[in-house]
Amino acid sequence: MKPIGKKQTSLAMGRRTFLGGATVLGAGLSAPAIISRAAAAGPSVIADRDRDLQFIAAEETYTTDELIALNAINDEHVAYLKETGLAELGPDRIAAMDEAGINVQILSAHTPGVQDVPGQEGIDFAVRLNKMIADGPMKAYPGRFQAYATLPLQEPEASADELERAVRDDGFVGAMTNGFVGEKFLDHPDFEPLLARAEALGVPIYLHPGFPPEKVFDIYYRTSRPGYDQEFQNYIFSGSGYGWHQEVLTQCLRLIITGVFDKYPDLQMIIGHMGEGLPFYYERIVGDMSESTEDALNKPLGQYFSDNFWYTTSAFFQDELLHLLLRYISVDRVMFGTDYPFADMKQGTDWFRAVDLPREAKEKIAYRNAEKLFGIKV
Numbered sequence: 001m002k003p004i005g006k007k008q009t010s011l012a013m014g015r016r017t018f019l020g021g022a023t024v025l026g027a028g029l030s031a032p033a034i035i036s037r038a039a040a041a042g043p044s045v046i047a048d049r050d051r052d053l054q055f056i057a058a059e060e061t062y063t064t065d066e067l068i069a070l071n072a073i074n075d076e077h078v079a080y081l082k083e084t085g086l087a088e089l090g091p092d093r094i095a096a097m098d099e100a101g102i103n104v105q106i107l108s109a110h111t112p113g114v115q116d117v118p119g120q121e122g123i124d125f126a127v128r129l130n131k132m133i134a135d136g137p138m139k140a141y142p143g144r145f146q147a148y149a150t151l152p153l154q155e156p157e158a159s160a161d162e163l164e165r166a167v168r169d170d171g172f173v174g175a176m177t178n179g180f181v182g183e184k185f186l187d188h189p190d191f192e193p194l195l196a197r198a199e200a201l202g203v204p205i206y207l208h209p210g211f212p213p214e215k216v217f218d219i220y221y222r223t224s225r226p227g228y229d230q231e232f233q234n235y236i237f238s239g240s241g242y243g244w245h246q247e248v249l250t251q252c253l254r255l256i257i258t259g260v261f262d263k264y265p266d267l268q269m270i271i272g273h274m275g276e277g278l279p280f281y282y283e284r285i286v287g288d289m290s291e292s293t294e295d296a297l298n299k300p301l302g303q304y305f306s307d308n309f310w311y312t313t314s315a316f317f318q319d320e321l322l323h324l325l326l327r328y329i330s331v332d333r334v335m336f337g338t339d340y341p342f343a344d345m346k347q348g349t350d351w352f353r354a355v356d357l358p359r360e361a362k363e364k365i366a367y368r369n370a371e372k373l374f375g376i377k378v
Helices: 022-026 065-071 075-083 091-100 119-135 156-170 189-201 214-220 231-238 243-257 278-293 301-307 319-328 345-354 359-374
Strands: 056-062 104-109 145-150 174-178 205-208 269-271 309-312
Touching: 056 359, 065 075, 065 119, 091 345, 104 359, 119 145, 119 156, 145 156, 145 174, 156 174, 156 189, 174 189, 189 205, 205 243, 214 231, 231 243, 243 269, 243 278, 243 301, 278 301, 278 319, 301 309, 345 359
Parallel strands: 056 104, 104 145, 174 205, 205 269, 269 309
Antiparallel strands: none
């Protein structure tokens, strides 16, 4: 079953232009809808003492013409992706980073990367992309770019090998995955070689969302109304409008309750978008699921969210959500991210400088936690 992102080559957008909503089909949300009141108020609200704050941005996207040809849904989507700046990994991106005050971007391939390409074709494609990043922007701008490995997840053993090669040979800091792999999540036994290798290497796996398989889309997200074309709306519904965030949280819980972290206790996962709804549901999840899992797991269910997961602020520039996340998750486990180019880098750093947190906490989120997790320095 093909994932929904590759299901059709032509979508009827009706009266709406593709560019008006293409971010949902790309990888993130539009920043203006989610920027905090403090950042929206302008530079005057930003404390001067935090203008020297350094930043490692932990979820920043790139693409190539080859990736666009693989994953774009239609010609309008192709045009949109080419206009976003996704493929620009040179002076323009560096200039935007400098304006925002971002020292390092950790790059990842545009959703869903090559994880739906089977066999040797997928393996070769992943290696080609990873080498392009290592030999291109990482070499051209030393210290400004790091990267998550793109993996051919239809081939788990080969994915484990490519992760190790990318980490050992090219200095990559982990791997990026994008939701369903076919019809499986990473808790499926097929992916044990990859999980074991990531733990052994001491590098995290970023759980980015992706579009669901067709039958999941049909059950959960396909709606209809006589006389009205809802196709574009349904894609938003299944993506960044709602479905993506539920899907990642579901995968996190599956990884916990199937015992993945009991088998691989040092395995680390990253989730973006301010915890993908976890802060809102935290008490409900832990309160309702702890008793039913206590005899099956080595630790209380809630402990895994503190021991095996890291969280980024990507695309959710809202003070109240950050404070809610920090109510349940240690400040030592939260990292800054923007979701560039689907959210604006400078809006993200302006927002975070204005957040009401102690300087020590800000430094941890802005760059120190990433330095620790990824073994890098700004």
